[in-house]
Amino acid sequence: MASTSLLPKTISPFLTSPPSSFPSAHFTKPSFLNPLPDYPPCTRKTTTLTYAKKKNPWLDPFDDGDDPEMEYGSLYADGKQEEDPRPPDNPNNPYGFLKFPMGFNVEIASLGxxxxxxxxxxxxxxxxxxxxxxxxxxxxxxxxxxxxxxxxxxxxxxxxxxxxxxxxxxxxxxxxxxxxxxxxxxxxxxxxxxxxxxxxxxxxxxxxxxxxxxxxxxxxxxxxxxxxxxxxxxxxxxxxxxxxxxxxxxxxxxxxxxxxxxxxxxxxGRPFRSVPRQPLPPLKVSISRKLKEFVEAKYRAAGAEKGKYIVIHGIESDSKASMQSRGDTDSLLPLQVWAEITDNIRGFKPLFVIPHEKERENVEEIVGDDTSIVFITTPGQLAALINDSAGVIATNTAAIQLANAREKPSIALFSSEEKGKLFVPNAAEKKCTIVSSKTGKLKDIGVEDIKQAMQILDLSLALAQA
CATH class of the missing domain: 3.40.50.2000 (Glycogen Phosphorylase B;)
Known part of the structure; x- marks a missing residue:
């Protein structure tokens, strides 16, 4: 007598089918509970789901981001945040811990x-x-x-x-x-x-x-x-x-x-539900009135007048106040090259910025005793000096970025053309002229190229004064 299975024949396809027969997105009812299926139970429904980037795959390997089919729109889940309307408990106290009232559990954040x-x-x-x-x-x-x-x-x-x-x-x-x-x-x-x-x-x-x-x-x-x-x-x-x-x-x-x-x-700046992508604003700096007055006294003592001098920044020095970038170590020029560059400046006084007082003697010896020199080490003072200037000639230091932030015409000296495009993108829109070395070393930069770029600088200054 042939052995027969104790299980009904109607559920045999369900039990013998491999686990891969289940749809990947959700669980479906077995065949004996759904006598009239819309599609055969052993076929796979191909669906493609797009998820947002995982928050951190190290924390939860099964986190595929927000559900794209979920609808948001409540007060707590939609739009940008509002400014905190609560005034501080003690306006005279600058510290933040007094903003929490007594008995408030700071470890538990609000739902919104x-x-x-x-x-x-x-x-x-x-x-x-x-x-x-x-x-x-x-x-x-x-x-x-x-x-x-x-x-x-x-x-x-x-x-x-x-x-x-x-x-x-x-x-x-x-x-x-x-x-x-x-x-x-x-x-x-x-x-x-x-x-x-x-x-x-x-x-x-x-x-x-x-x-x-x-x-x-x-x-x-x-x-x-x-x-x-x-x-x-x-x-x-x-x-x-x-x-x-x-x-x-x-x-x-x-x-x-x-x-x-x-x-x-x-x-x-990523988009979030009903909040669109936040655009990146340009680089801007703000200078206080006290800082402007302090720096004005310094450059007047050096023999310069407001709007009639050009800032020279990036002389070779071992001082930490040179304001170089870690991504461009070849960004300081020897004084001999600076002396040749400043000889071609007409109509404006070159104002040398030194990062240390020990450099004053070297500048006077190589460039000349009547050279205008100002000792500045902080970026705030440098920004105020550039703000009152007629323009800037500098290597790849913070002076170039500050000149672009204050919309001052500038000539940027780089060791290579690639570095120039990398650190000053869209230079023409920023009133900046990039001059690069043809050998890949900043000390070999062509003085004639800088002299030609000065004609563009003079034109910008004439237009600015008109």
Missing amino acids: LKVRGDVRRCCCVISGGVYENLLFFPAIQLLKDRYPGVQIDIVASPRGKQTYELNKNVRWATAYDPDDDFPEPAEYTDMLGVLKNRYYDMVLSTKLAGLGHAAFLFMTSARDRVSYIYPNVNAAGAGLLLSETFTPDSVNLSEGGYHMYHQMIDWL
Whole structure:
């Protein structure tokens, strides 16, 4: 007698079919519960679902982003955030902790803040010196436009902190060098306590993070921890402690030039539900009246008059106040070359900016005793000096970016044409003329090329004065 199966024949296709017969998007009813199916039970329905970029694949490998079919529109989930209408509990107190009333649990955020991703307080940890911090100004303005009412604080090196004298969007700038690989334990723990007590919603970092820096950002207790990470094995483990990561093309982020932060800016300005993509504003700086008066006294003492001098910046020196970019180390010219360049200036007084007083003797000896020299080390004073000038001739230092920010005509000297396009994109729109060396070394730059570029500079100055 043949053995027969105890299972009904009607469900045999369901049990014998492989698991791959299930549709990938959702679970379907078995065949015996659905006697009249719209399609055969053993066929696969091909559907293509597009999801947004994963928030962080290290945190949840099954997180495919927001559901594209979900509809939003409530007060808590739509549009940009509104400025915080609550006044501080004590207007005379500059610190933020008194804004929390007694008994308020600061660890629990409001529903609207969590669902909409609002950012009331943001901290930016900026790696590098003056140049790198100056190029982060457009990102700060983008944050102010994208999150109305946000309070932005900065953590930067002592040199980088000086830059925020020119930025009115920054609440507090704290001097702490994030590039120090072996900080003092007391300074490290103190900075962690300061950042933790400010209750940030978001922490942005432009330092390439490994496990150590990622742990530093994690211990700030911020809701969103966003940072660049190493493009090599040094990034191992960092993604576990960060909410969003960016991998640059090289270990030196500054090699990206003017758009060195393009990955972070693209993420910050991303469209969100009914909020369109936030455009990147241009680089702008603001100069206080007190700073202008202080610098005016300095250049008048050097024999220069307002609007009748050209700033010369980028002389060769070992001073840290040269304001170079980490992405272009060949960006200082010897004084002998500067002497040849300034001999061709007509109608305006060349004003040499020295980063250290020891350079004054060298300038007087090589260029001439009657040379106008001003000693300036901070980016704020340099911006005020450029603002009162007729134009700028400089190598690839912060002076070129400040001249573009203040819309002053300038001649930028670069070691190569590629560097010029990288650090000063759309130079013609910025009243900037790029002169590059043909050998790839800045010291070999052609003086005749600079002399020819000065004719364009003189024309711009004549038009500006007309």
